[in-house]
Amino acid sequence: MKLNRFIPLILLVIVAASTSSASAALTAHARGRIFVLMVWDGLRYDLVNQHDTPNLYALEHEGVSFPDHHAIFPTVTMANAAAIATGYTPGGSGIFGDGFYVPSAIAALGPKAPAKAMVKGINLENTPVMISLNQPAILDGTLVEAMGIGQRVRLAHGYVAVSGKSGPTFMFDSNDFTAAGGRNSNCNLIVDDLALGPAQLKTFGPPPPKTAPGLFYGARDAWYTDALIDQLPSAIAASNRGHPALLVLWERNPDCTQHRDGLGTEEALEALSRDDQNLGRLRIAINTRHIADRTDLMVVSDHGFVTLRDALWVSDLLVAAGLKKSRESTDVVAVGDQGSELIYLSKTAFPSLAARKERLQKIVNFVSAQPWSGPIFSRDEEPRFAAHGVEGWIAGTFDDRVVGLNGSRRAPDLIISMRENSDESNSSLTGPDQPAFLIGPKGRMPAKNHSDALVRPIIGTIDADASDKFTTGMGAHGAIGRREIHNFCAAVGPDFRRHFVDPYPTGNTDVAPTIAHVLGLRPPHTVNSSGWAGRVMSEALVRGSHHHTLAKPMTIVERRDLPPFSIETRLLFTSFDGHRYLDDARIERHPLPDLQPIKSSAPSP
Numbered sequence: 229m230k231l232n233r234f235i236p237l238i239l240l241v242i243v244a245a246s247t248s249s250a251s252a253a254l255t256a257h258a259r260g261r262i263f264v265l266m267v268w269d270g271l272r273y274d275l276v277n278q279h280d281t282p283n284l285y286a287l288e289h290e291g292v293s294f295p296d297h298h299a300i301f302p303t304v305t306m307a308n309a310a311a312i313a314t315g316y317t318p319g320g321s322g323i324f325g326d327g328f329y330v331p332s333a334i335a336a337l338g339p340k341a342p343a344k345a346m347v348k349g350i351n352l353e354n355t356p357v358m359i360s361l362n363q364p365a366i367l368d369g370t371l372v373e374a375m376g377i378g379q380r381v382r383l384a385h386g387y388v389a390v391s392g393k394s395g396p397t398f399m400f401d402s403n404d405f406t407a408a409g410g411r412n413s414n415c416n417l418i419v420d421d422l423a424l425g426p427a428q429l430k431t432f433g434p435p436p437p438k439t440a441p442g443l444f445y446g447a448r449d450a451w452y453t454d455a456l457i458d459q460l461p462s463a464i465a466a467s468n469r470g471h472p473a474l475l476v477l478w479e480r481n482p483d484c485t486q487h488r489d490g491l492g493t494e495e496a497l498e499a500l501s502r503d504d505q506n507l508g509r510l511r512i513a514i515n516t517r518h519i520a521d522r523t524d525l526m527v528v529s530d531h532g533f534v535t536l537r538d539a540l541w542v543s544d545l546l547v548a549a550g551l552k553k554s555r556e557s558t559d560v561v562a563v564g565d566q567g568s569e570l571i572y573l574s575k576t577a578f579p580s581l582a583a584r585k586e587r588l589q590k591i592v593n594f595v596s597a598q599p600w601s602g603p604i605f606s607r608d609e610e611p612r613f614a615a616h617g618v619e620g621w622i623a624g625t626f627d628d629r630v631v632g633l634n635g636s637r638r639a640p641d642l643i644i645s646m647r648e649n650s651d652e653s654n655s656s657l658t659g660p661d662q663p664a665f666l667i668g669p670k671g672r673m674p675a676k677n678h679s680d681a682l683v684r685p686i687i688g689t690i691d692a693d694a695s696d697k698f699t700t701g702m703g704a705h706g707a708i709g710r711r712e713i714h715n716f717c718a719a720v721g722p723d724f725r726r727h728f729v730d731p732y733p734t735g736n737t738d739v740a741p742t743i744a745h746v747l748g749l750r751p752p753h754t755v756n757s758s759g760w761a762g763r764v765m766s767e768a769l770v771r772g773s774h775h776h777t778l779a780k781p782m783t784i785v786e787r788r789d790l791p792p793f794s795i796e797t798r799l800l801f802t803s804f805d806g807h808r809y810l811d812d813a814r815i816e817r818h819p820l821p822d823l824q825p826i827k828s829s830a831p832s833p
């Protein structure tokens with residue numbers, strides 16, 4: 229109370245000793261901050277340069293560059309969108325991938341559930357589906373289990389507008405987007421499949437088709453950008469009233485073009501250039517409205533990218549190995565997301581703990597012996613570890629708590645990361661004339677290559693769980709490996725230092741806490757019951773703390789004999805300021821396994 233009474237006096241003194249700069253400072257203080265977050269989906273940090281992305285290159289050199297930025301595992305869009313929007317790892321956000329599998333929620337959706345949802349999960353990149361899943365009768369109205377930064381801004385009477393790719397955009401204010409239904413003037417969502425709020429579609433007309441002439445999704449990304457620029461006057465009006473404003477723009481490229489055509493193709497390079505032009509238009513819009521002195525702009529990507537080497541279907545391989553009844557069965561459900569695989573066991577088919585443990589062990593033994601697999605994580609069903617364990621419940625796995633996946637009732641029984649070949653080039657993979665392969669129950673089979681001609685080779689490959697659409701040479705992500713975990717981040721604006729290269733590790737979970745700090749909002753709790761949140765990137769802020777401890781490398785090793793193999797898996801982290809950043813994974817098998825026709829080793833239940 230006493231402190232509050234003194235503050236006006238201090239301000240009066242400043243005004244009394246008035247100079248033009250002092251009163252300008254007071255006016256600037258009374259205005260709310262505007263924070264613009266632009267996401268380039270799937271941008272690799274090493275593809276930003278003066279030639280291909282001049283506007284982004286200029287931004288990172290003018291403000292703060294974060295050269296050691298980290299996505300979270302699984303390195304897929306929705307898990308990382310939840311991390312960016314809420315500040316939490318999947319255990320805290322309840323979002324474990326693009327695919328979502330909670331049988332009771334799928335059953336409660338009834339006819340609204342997508343086809344085959346019980347067999348392969350639900351793809352969350354769909355706003356009406358997410359709104360249905362977020363109804364009170366389905367998951368107690370908490371599809372996303374942590375509060376989005378947009379909701380924090382709204383609770384502070386601020387202005388929020390989110391435009392871009394459907395799915396990740398929903399994470400920023402999931403409750404208001406579900407409830408508002410267009411009636412709330414401070415809550416705007418403009419995405420492919422829905423427009424909420426007064427912005428509506430009348431200004432822009434419907435979104436252009438994804439295959440509009442020119443670049444795949446290029447016209448759509450430009451449309452999202454126009455929609456967001458159109459929100460600037462409302463953000464300025466909120467700021468003039470002293471309220472914070474958050475604008476989020478989620479571009480589909482370069483992700484969708486890198487997936488479809490391949491990394492380093494002419495189209496993928498064109499996608500980078502188009503995103504860069506959109507960034508240029510956004511910066512011009514901020515400058516011509518004279519709000520650069522109260523607007524922070526951060527550009528981040530959700531995850532990195534690699535090239536798909538051989539395509540495979542984990543589900544089919546489990547069936548061939550006798551570990552799942554059939555492709556359509558629900559005893560064991562494998563939700564595939566390219567570089568990561570979520571495995572769920574049915575409680576009906578495996579009612580006892582012993583039966584579950586036995587089947588999970590057989591699945592782990594089978595997968596561990598495959599040359600395409602990387603680290604595997606299991607959920608602890610017997611609370612054996614009072615403190616956080618490292619060794620998983622199932623032999624040959626890590627406890628899923630080591631990567632922040634734990635605790636949620638929705639967590640899968642196993643999460644499998646594919647093995648990233650971080651230094652392998654795509655020069656013999658990408659291009660219509662390159663050989664292509666599928667890994668199936670009979671081993672490695674030739675296939676068609678649907679990628680485009682390669683212009684510039686890019687390193688990093690995986691064998692990935694891919695749908696029929698994806699072939700050798702196309703882009704993929706989802707695994708633990710430095711080409712997928714390390715992503716891009718840079719920021720410019722009045723709260724960020726100038727010409728500063730952050731020497732410390734940062735990550736997607738640090739974005740929401742940093743936005744909250746800059747906008748003067750309450751940040752997420754550092755730890756909730758099942759996940760952890762990131763930190764404020766204060767070393768990068770003008771008024772932040774610039775004194776930190778040293779960042780320390782940390783390795784967790786798991787060794788196992790699984791005759792005829794011995795397997796050693798390493799997880800590499802950097803620990804800093806009480807936070808842990810996953811950097812990479814290495815897996816060594818001796819002798820190296822060959823791809824063999826699969827022999828059924830276990831009877832079906």
Ligand SMILES: [Zn+2]
Pocket residue numbers: 269270304305306483530531
């Ligand atoms: Zn993505």
